[in-house]
Amino acid sequence: MAVLARASDAAIAERLDACGPLPAFERVRGPEQGLVMARGRTGGGGAPFNLGEVTVTRCTVRAANGLIGHAYVTGRNGRHAELAACVDALMQDTACTETVERIVITPLEAAEHARRAATAAKAEATKVHFFAMQNMRT
Amino acid sequence: MYVTVKGGEQAIDAAHAWLAEERRGDVSVPELSVAQIAEQLGRAVDRAMSEGSLYDRDLAALAIKQSQGDLIEAAFLLRAYRTTLPRFAHSLPIDTASMRAERRISAIYKDLPGGQILGPTYDYTHRLLDFTLAAGGTPPPVASAEPDGEALPRVPDILGQEGLLEPDEGSDATPGDLTREPLLFPAPRDVRLQALARGDEGFLLALGYSTQRGYGGTHPFAGEIRMGEVSVEIEPAELGFAIDIGDIVVTECQMVNQFKGSKTVPAQFTRGYGLVFGFSERKAMAMALVDRAMRAGELGEDVTAPAQDIEFVLYHSDNIEATGFTEHLKLPHYVDFQSELQNVRRMRRAAE
Incomplete structure (x- = not known):
């Protein structure tokens, strides 16, 4: 779910298409928009407090084989939540878990890792290397 | 009326x-x-x-x-x-220690583990208007470097190892929620932090500044400021386990403050805490200053300054409420004013 929540709806749809024919899905609940109250911790590690709300969309689908998929994703994109719920339902079908993992999850995860690595590399370039005062060398 | x-x-x-x-x-x-x-x-x-x-x-x-x-x-x-949306859940408390930090600085440890990471900051810019922006165009390429993989431990954890800093208090009780319950006094710290997190940046900045100028001074040091993405996790009832639903960007400030100690507590540093949505460093720092100032009573300090007065701060920090009451003066007060007018005329006649 962490991978699907961060992928775009278009990226998930494109990966699902690559899986070949899929079972039919029907919507059981949603997609519907709502809120999650994000909490922080006092001092970073202490008692929880309410920081503020985040928009969230959730969806539940039932595949033709009866398996139920749930999804909650940040933002207000109903299609994103629905596609993530479909993937969740597919993943529970032991016959196609491995295929979905390989064709959908792994590439999306790699894309997210690449995005994070690019940000981390930019952050690293802004890391300060102090000069010693005596000789102005690192 | x-x-x-x-x-x-x-x-x-x-x-x-x-x-x-x-x-x-x-x-x-x-x-x-x-x-x-x-x-x-x-x-x-x-x-x-x-x-x-x-x-x-x-x-x-x-x-x-x-x-x-x-x-x-x-x-x-x-x-x-x-107000038009239902609330599905609350999140598990976000873990700022595992933040994917884009910025992380400390003013108290030069060589802290993980280093000083400046990130996309306005600090060190010369505040000269950049007329090339008026002309438009593509910004210069951004430098990148291979991360060394070093973890970014929280500064309070580093200081805490020696017992020189007050520890985090750990109760996992359900925090108060200003959006659902009215504000009651004395307001506990969880409610205060919620109010500060949604409070007006200008108001908190002025109050935080006032503590630095001596109105409830707390001798603050910017122990650590970090900004970056954190995961939001919830535990939906239908699943019964925690799922990660995406990232939010937050800014966190750990202010470290002097404290003499008391009969029961040895001399140690105390802390003020700031946590806000987005990249809002000024507000996170101001929030941490005001949070610490409002702890004066619990730490046995004299409560003399506006920033230390919990009721004053919480009743005036919300700019939506403040706007509502200030701007309500625009509503028709015709009858009120007519009665005042009559009063003033009567007083004048009586004086003649």
Whole structure:
């Protein structure tokens, strides 16, 4: 779910298409928009407090084989939540878990890792290397 | 006392139509898109989300467009919108220690583990207007470097190892929620932090500054400031286990303050805490200063300054409430004023 929540709806749809024919899905609940109250911790590690709300969309689908998929994703994109719920339902079908993992999850995860690595590399370039005062060398 | 009056409907319609025209401005200039605001006015979006207490970059950008960049009005629009949505869940407390930090600095340890990471900061810029931005164009390429993989331990954990810093208090009790329960005094620290996190940046900045100038001074040091993405996890009832539903960007400030100690507590540093949506370093720092100032009573310090007065701070930090009461003066007070007018005339006649 962490991978699907961060992928775009278009990226998930494109990966699902690559899986070949899929079972039919029907919507059981949603997609519907709502809120999650994000909490922080006092001092970073202490008692929880309410920081503020985040928009969230959730969806539940039932595949033709009866398996139920749930999804909650940040933002207000109903299609994103629905596609993530479909993937969740597919993943529970032991016959196609491995295929979905390989064709959908792994590439999306790699894309997210690449995005994070690019940000981390930019952050690293802004890391300060102090000069010693005596000789102005690192 | 307000009197119900009818009329003005046509005038209001005409005023709103003019407002819409004003908002669009000269039609020969291309219209701003919401995506442009979300991408290019990021700090305004952060502020609207923080004071609107609703994390949604696109909605905040739309609110900024609708309010012509009036950020308090934008926050008001977000607060109003949130009331139309059901609350599905609360998150598990976000773990700022595992933040994917884009910025992380400490003013108390030069060589702290993980290093000083400046990130995309305005610090060290010369505050000279950059006329190349007026001309437009592509920014210069960004430097990148291979991360060394070193972890970024929290500064309180480093200081805490020696017992020189007060530890985090650990109760996992359900925190109070200002959006559901009225504010009651004495307000506990969880409620205070919620109020500060959604409070007006200008108000908190002025109060934080006042503590530095001696009105409830706490000798603060910026122990650590970090900004970056954190995961939001919830535990939906239908699943029964925690799932990760995406990232939010937050700024955290750990302010470290002097404390003499007392009969029961040895001399140690105390802390003020700031945590806000988005990249809002000024507000996170001000919040941490005011949080610490409001702890004066519990730490046995004299409560003399405005920033230490919990009731004063919490009743005035919310800019939506403050706007409402200030701007309500625009409502018809015709009858009130007529009675005042009669009073003044009577007093004058009596004096003659």
